[in-house]
Amino acid sequence: MADKDNQDYSSKEMMAIAAAREVKNGDIVFCGTGISMLAAMAAKNINAPLSTIFFETGAIDAKLEELPLAVADSRVMYGTAVNGGLAEAFATMQNRFTGSRVVGILGAAQIDIYGNLNSTAIGDYQQPDVRFSGSGGACDVASFVNRTIIFMQHEKRKFVKKLDYFTSPGWIDGPSGRQKTGLGPGGPEAVITNLGILRFDQTSRKMYLAACYPGITPEKIQQETGFAIDLSRAVEFSPPTIKELKILRERCDPQGLILN
Amino acid sequence: MKSAPDKVTTLKNAVSSLVPDGCHLSIGGFTINRNPMAAVYEIIRQRKKDLHLYAHSNGQGVDELIGAGCVKRLEIAYAGSGRFAPTCVRFRKAIESGQLKVEDYSNYQMTLRFMAGAMGVPFLPTRSGLGTDIIKKWGFSEELRQAETKIPEQKLVTINNPFGSWGEAPKLVLVPAINPDVTIIHVQQADKRGTARIQGLTFADVEQAKACRHLIITCEELVTEEFLRKEPDRNQIPFINVDAVIHIPWGAYPTACFRHYDYDPVYLNDYRIAAGDESRYQTYLKEKIFDIKDHQELIKQTASEHLKDLIANPETGYANGLERGGE
Incomplete structure (x- = not known):
């Protein structure tokens, strides 16, 4: 039975903690702006103290005494092991010795059943209905590293049969997709949404429902997903603990810059 | 020009002589840090047009150049200003309305393209x-x-x-490879011949600086050659690459400059709101750029108590405890 005191948490907090739990002690964690940065900081402070946070801008193992609002925030430059630049940061991921130790945390506007991502445009590429920021380092990370964790808002228009624009590679089109394409092994491991957690089948590499947050049914999640997913393996996700929430709120984002 | 012993000039001169209409330009910095904003505003003030702009992830500077109508074509990996604008507003509008031709790359691809240009390989x-x-x-x-x-x-x-x-x-x-006609970067320290020192992350500034035909450097501090040569290992750009040096304190404002000042959350939030509305945006352009003589005047007009809040803590390099929320 859930502790009475920890019932009060937001879906953002749930997502940050869910992603943090995916990080293994010793991982090199690549993260972007916002909730992915928060998840990386939470992991380091809770379950993976020996993980190393690093940014595409070239900062390795920043102190992060305050939450950065961009990956180029001066807060990522303070107290690092090394301050470099983009060339070194991406080489660290493309390099197989270091790249195989990296877990990337990404987000996107659209995702398909194989975990391929669109963060570029909706509609026609030349004159889109909606234009987003573009790849940034996402395509690089998704191409290079063996494990990625993806944050998504769970809506039907975002979980689509076909991406409007294919920005970052997941499992491409199935079990041999990455190999055929010339990409390295590995790929997306988990999709963390505001409703639950999805993973990719070891054989088909198709997305399936792995866990629902408390109070969310598998049927609700299927309803919000634009393609059919296997619901049979879904369990109920254990909510954030008091300790996890305390560290997330008080240590990672005391100013409430992302959480509020 | 690159061999001159003293390259110190004004931004007005540097922009008018080295940034012609239609040229291929790249700027340094990343999202909300160390963008050469004084130069960006001067380009806008001189109403430069038809620029072909190369960017990896230069949020604020790119968005302002696009919004002011200076850019015809853009090659870019990412147009966002961190939490202040997850997608740059004028960038988005210009593309959705078909006014701007854009071609997408990834950050590493853009970095390697500058590096290829710097290396002299295709x-x-x-x-x-x-x-x-x-x-x-x-x-x-x-x-x-x-x-x-x-x-x-x-x-x-x-x-x-x-x-x-x-x-x-x-x-x-x-x-x-990319070989821009001109690249503009903002650094913490430079001497009058152009040797430059960047503190904190270099982003892809060094690759850009070495890929371009002409390089304009704006600096927080103009220091002596002797000072920089005491610790040459900390310098990234040698004078042989540099065409012009301009001393502009707060030259990256409203973006951050590590160890000098933080980004200005108030300015960046106000900008995003203005950028979303045509009439407010025209007012922004007029009041913050066209009616202002130069960057020094913009800084002078900004309340000194407000600027004081942005000054970096010498230990951390940013403004500890700066109020960064608000819409």
Whole structure:
């Protein structure tokens, strides 16, 4: 039975903690702006103290005494092991010795059943209905590293049969997709949404429902997903603990810059 | 010009002589840090137009140049200003309305393109982007590529590894070099001949600085040659690459400059709101750029107590405890 005191948490907090739990002690964690940065900081402070946070801008193992609002925030430059630049940061991921130790945390506007991502445009590429920021380092990370964790808002228009624009590679089109394409092994491991957690089948590499947050049914999640997913393996996700929430709120984002 | 012993000049002169209409430009910095904003505002003030702009992730500077109508074509990896604008507002509007031609790359691809330009090779290989629309979808047509000699005939090219199984990479993406006509970067320290020192992350500034035909450096501090040569290991850009040096304290404002000042959350939030509304945006352009003589005047007009809040703590390099919320 859930502790009475920890019932009060937001879906953002749930997502940050869910992603943090995916990080293994010793991982090199690549993260972007916002909730992915928060998840990386939470992991380091809770379950993976020996993980190393690093940014595409070239900062390795920043102190992060305050939450950065961009990956180029001066807060990522303070107290690092090394301050470099983009060339070194991406080489660290493309390099197989270091790249195989990296877990990337990404987000996107659209995702398909194989975990391929669109963060570029909706509609026609030349004159889109909606234009987003573009790849940034996402395509690089998704191409290079063996494990990625993806944050998504769970809506039907975002979980689509076909991406409007294919920005970052997941499992491409199935079990041999990455190999055929010339990409390295590995790929997306988990999709963390505001409703639950999805993973990719070891054989088909198709997305399936792995866990629902408390109070969310598998049927609700299927309803919000634009393609059919296997619901049979879904369990109920254990909510954030008091300790996890305390560290997330008080240590990672005391100013409430992302959480509020 | 690059051999002159003293390259110190005004921003007005540097922009009017080195940034002609239609030139291919790149600027340094990343999202909300160390963008050469004084130079960006001077380019806007001089109403430069038809620029071909190269960017990896230069949020604020790129968005302001686009919003003011200076940019005709853009090659870019990412247009966002961190939490202040997850997608740059004027960038988004310009593309959705068809006013701006854009071609997408990834950050590493753009970095390697500058690096290839700096190295003097036509392309460099990477494994990034295989199988994606970044390779398949071109922003610039074949006709434009034929007509414009400064754009390569193809966007990105995929090849089989000519060394076979060597390096465990069966396929590679070749990214074409970029050699901008002019690059502008903002640094913490430079001497009058142009040798420069960046503190904190260098982003892709050094690659850009070495890829371009002409390099303009704006600096927080103009220091002596002797000072920089006491610790040459900390310098990244030698004077031989530099055309012009301009001393502009707060030259990256409203973006941050590590160890000097933080980004200005109030300015950046106000900008995002103004950028979303045509009449407010016109007012912004008039009041913050066109009616202002130069960057020094913009800084003078900003309340000194407000600026004081942004000054970096010498230990951390940013403004500890700065109020960064608010919409």
